[in-house]
Amino acid sequence: MNKSKWGRGGHLMNNSKWGPIGVGVATGFLSGLFGVGGGILMVPCLVLLLGMEQRRAHGTSLGAMVLISASALGGFLLEGSVAWAPGLLIFAGASVGVTVGTSLLDRVPIRLLRVGFALLLLATAARFLAIAPDTDGHSDITVALAFAYVACGLATGLLSGTMGVGGGVIMIPALILLFGFVDPTAKGTSLLVILPTSIVGTLRNRRSGNIDPKSALTVGTSGVASAFVGALGASALSPRLSGILFAILLIVSAVQMLRHANDPSPSSEAI
Incomplete structure (x- = not known):
């Protein structure tokens, strides 16, 4: 007997583990290579390929990213490519910002925010495509710089809470273009x-x-190995090639944001 069934909208929901495993492997590699959560790929796959309801897909994606992001982070730790103090300061701001952003969901025109955010992503992508950022590493933390990191986290959290996206596509351009990472x-x-x-x-x-x-456990477990491999491969990319590939990711994110500009706000996903 075929264990597959047709999900919402006529999409095939595969009850075997092969569908979630494929999603996990692909998303894990994306997460490791680009340092993002991977929700920009995982959520559409869960909805369109596995027939999962939209809001549940966002929550499942976030759950899977616990394992995937931990594995990818391990790869960067082995390469010595993690700045602990700036990261913790950014998280301190983001934890406040996402709470405030979530509370604004019913008060702010979400469509306007999503369109504006998509335009920001496209402008950032153009910056990466135009020329490789000239950076020589982040500076030692001063009081002013600490506040700047917290402000970056606050902005990231606000955008995450109000628009249902995670922080990777925001944090990475900010860390490279503004803080010299x-x-x-x-x-x-x-x-x-x-x-x-x-x-x-x-x-x-x-x-x-x-x-x-x-599903979160299956997808997350499946992406552990590919996330680690992607993280190791990220260090081997030239800054120019990495910038071009990341610009493509930003463009894909912007297009998806515009396509769903009128959708109700979902829970935040880690991107």
């Missing part, structure tokens, strides 16, 4: 922030029932 360290530090954010969000989604624990 070299590419691998920006990615590793981004994952350092994403990991605890994913844990907190998953606990919240579990209380509200917006997660499929079995």
Whole structure:
């Protein structure tokens, strides 16, 4: 007997583990290579390929990212490409910003925010495509710089809370273009922030029932190895090639944001 069934909208939901495994492997590699959560790929796959309901897909994606981001972070740690103090300062701001952003969901025109954010992503992508950022590493932390990191986290959290996206596509350009991080360290530090954010969000989604624990575990476990490989490969990319590939990711993110500009706001995902 065929164990597959047709999900919402005529999409095939595969009850075997091959569908979630494929999603996990692909998303894990993306997470490791670019230092992002991977939700920009995982959520559409869960909805369109596995027939999962949209809000539940966001929660499941966030749960899977706990394992995937931990593995990817491990790869960057081995390469010494994680800035602990800046990452913790950014997380401190993000934890406040995401709480405030979530409370603004019913007060702010979400469509306007999503369109504006998509335009920002496109402008950032153009900057990466035009010329490789000239960076020589982040500076030692001063009081002013510490406040700047917290402000970066606050802005990241606000955008995450109001638009249902995670922090990777925001943090990495900010760390490279504003704070002078070299590419691998920006990615590793981004994952350092994403990991605890994913844990907190998953606990919240579990209380509200917006997660499929079995699928999250399957997808997350499947992406552990590929995330680690992607993280090791990230350090081997030239800054120019890395910038071009990341610009493509930003463009894909912007297009998806515009396509869903009128959708109700989902729970935050780690991107």
